[in-house]
Amino acid sequence: MNLISPTLFEKIQFRLGLPDATLQHFRQAAAHIAGDSALYAQFQAQHEQIFGETYAYQITEVDAGEATSCWAPLLLLCRLPVLEAQYQALGIPDAVLTKTLSNFVFFMNNYFNAEGRIGFATYMINWLRHHMRMELFQLGRLQFERLPSPITAVVLQNAEGRTVALAPNGTLYRADGQINGTCGVSEKSPFSAEFQETDVAFYGTVLAGSGPISHEKQVFSKKIWKKLLDSDTPVLGVHIPGVGGRLTPEACDDSFAQAAAFFPKYFPSDCARAYTCVSWLLSTSVSRLLGPEANIARYAARFCLVPNLSQVSDVENYIFGGKPPPRQDDAPEHDELTLENTPLPPPQNALQQAAAEHLKKGGHFYVAGGYIPIG
Numbered sequence: 001m002n003l004i005s006p007t008l009f010e011k012i013q014f015r016l017g018l019p020d021a022t023l024q025h026f027r028q029a030a031a032h033i034a035g036d037s038a039l040y041a042q043f044q045a046q047h048e049q050i051f052g053e054t055y056a057y058q059i060t061e062v063d064a065g066e067a068t069s070c071w072a073p074l075l076l077l078c079r080l081p082v083l084e085a086q087y088q089a090l091g092i093p094d095a096v097l098t099k100t101l102s103n104f105v106f107f108m109n110n111y112f113n114a115e116g117r118i119g120f121a122t123y124m125i126n127w128l129r130h131h132m133r134m135e136l137f138q139l140g141r142l143q144f145e146r147l148p149s150p151i152t153a154v155v156l157q158n159a160e161g162r163t164v165a166l167a168p169n170g171t172l173y174r175a176d177g178q179i180n181g182t183c184g185v186s187e188k189s190p191f192s193a194e195f196q197e198t199d200v201a202f203y204g205t206v207l208a209g210s211g212p213i214s215h216e217k218q219v220f221s222k223k224i225w226k227k228l229l230d231s232d233t234p235v236l237g238v239h240i241p242g243v244g245g246r247l248t249p250e251a252c253d254d255s256f257a258q259a260a261a262f263f264p265k266y267f268p269s270d271c272a273r274a275y276t277c278v279s280w281l282l283s284t285s286v287s288r289l290l291g292p293e294a295n296i297a298r299y300a301a302r303f304c305l306v307p308n309l310s311q312v313s314d315v316e317n318y319i320f321g322g323k324p325p326p327r328q329d330d331a332p333e334h335d336e337l338t339l340e341n342t343p344l345p346p347p348q349n350a351l352q353q354a355a356a357e358h359l360k361k362g363g364h365f366y367v368a369g370g371y372i373p374i375g
């Protein structure tokens with residue numbers, strides 16, 4: 001089967017609206033790959049890895065000569081004819097596809113600005129494959145991904161809709177309530193959480209949104225509490241693209257309302273139990289610094305928060321657009337990111353100003369996980 005069909009470039013042009021010169025570059029790269037049987041065999045094999053039954057997470061970087069930086073986008077975009085047919089078969093509006101694929105343009109622009117080349121890096125396949133596999137859709141300002149719960153919590157819910165998040169069995173927590181290893185900081189004797197489920201009850205440690213957690217186990221009767229989320233529960237993961245304007249409450253309301261109608265209509269068997277998000281935007285320090293009226297704080301306030309194991313560079317990159325702080329072997333304990341070890345640019349706006357002050361006082365930023373029950 002020829003993966004790069006003659007009409008592919010018209011389809012790419014229609015969806016992504018790329019400049020003619022960029023499209024021409026893609027055509028040349030495709031011709032280069034198709035004209036070399038060994039390269040094309042690798043292309044086919046990787047395509048199978050991405051779109052086959054079992055997805056391989058690691059896609060090897062291929063030196064395709066002048067076509068190297070177009071390799072990853074072509075691998076994904078050559079799926080466009082199949083994707084269009086899948087959208088049509090389910091009756092999903094065409095505009096959703098175009099909007100969802102606009103994310104490709106964002107990353108191509110970023111790559112061009114950083115590297116001066118057309119395309120994007122191989123590792124981006126791990127993100128943009130979701131768009132091509134009917135796993136992720138952009139609905140208004142936000143993207144929604146069909147996935148098993150990515151948050152580190154077992155969530156219970158009672159008949160009134162109240163929820164409680166418990167620590168998963170065996171998860172290790174530091175004294176400050178963060179998961180051991182967060183921001184590269186591990187304690188020697190972390191608290192090991194226990195979760196247990198019997199015929200009549202759940203037993204576990206209640207998670208705090210931020211701050212230290214009580215190590216005492218609590219009992220939740222099954223007469224009152226049902227399990228809402230575990231690690232394999234289907235959810236809708238919410239992502240916030242870096243383009244599309246400010247994250248106003250109105251834009252978010254609109255996106256969530258669209259999602260509430262979209263997924264039951266087009267994926268009725270999914271039965272997602274919650275919206276989830278794992279992001280620097282949910283960092284309690286960020287909300288505190290900005291105040292409750294800021295868009296970011298209002299977005300975070302939609303979610304019930306739980307600790308998340310992640311690296312500091314996420315937060316730093318998003319706030320300062322900076323590079324990861326230099327890591328030193330002799331870095332003092334809990335020294336994730338400080339003004340001293342991080343060459344930050346001068347603050348440009350309210351958040352950067354407040355974040356710089358926060359760091360100066362020895363404060364931290366942690367990526368958090370969050371959930372909003374559906375129904």
Ligand SMILES: CC(C)(COP(=O)(O)OP(=O)(O)OC[C@H]1O[C@@H](n2cnc3c(N)ncnc32)[C@H](O)[C@@H]1OP(=O)(O)O)[C@@H](O)C(=O)NCCC(=O)NCCS
Nearest residue numbers: 240241242245246247279280294295296318319349350351
């Ligand atoms: C999400 C996003 C649109 C929110 O922006 P917003 O609607 O302007 O948010 P707020 O109104 O709460 O911002 C409050 C202040 O923080 C600033 N701010 C917001 N996001 C910022 C960022 N990523 N870096 C630096 N400053 C930021 C705003 O400019 C504003 O400062 P000002 O009042 O001096 O202008 C923006 O952060 C963004 O585009 N981020 C990139 C995408 C992203 O982070 N996705 C999540 C990935 S996990």
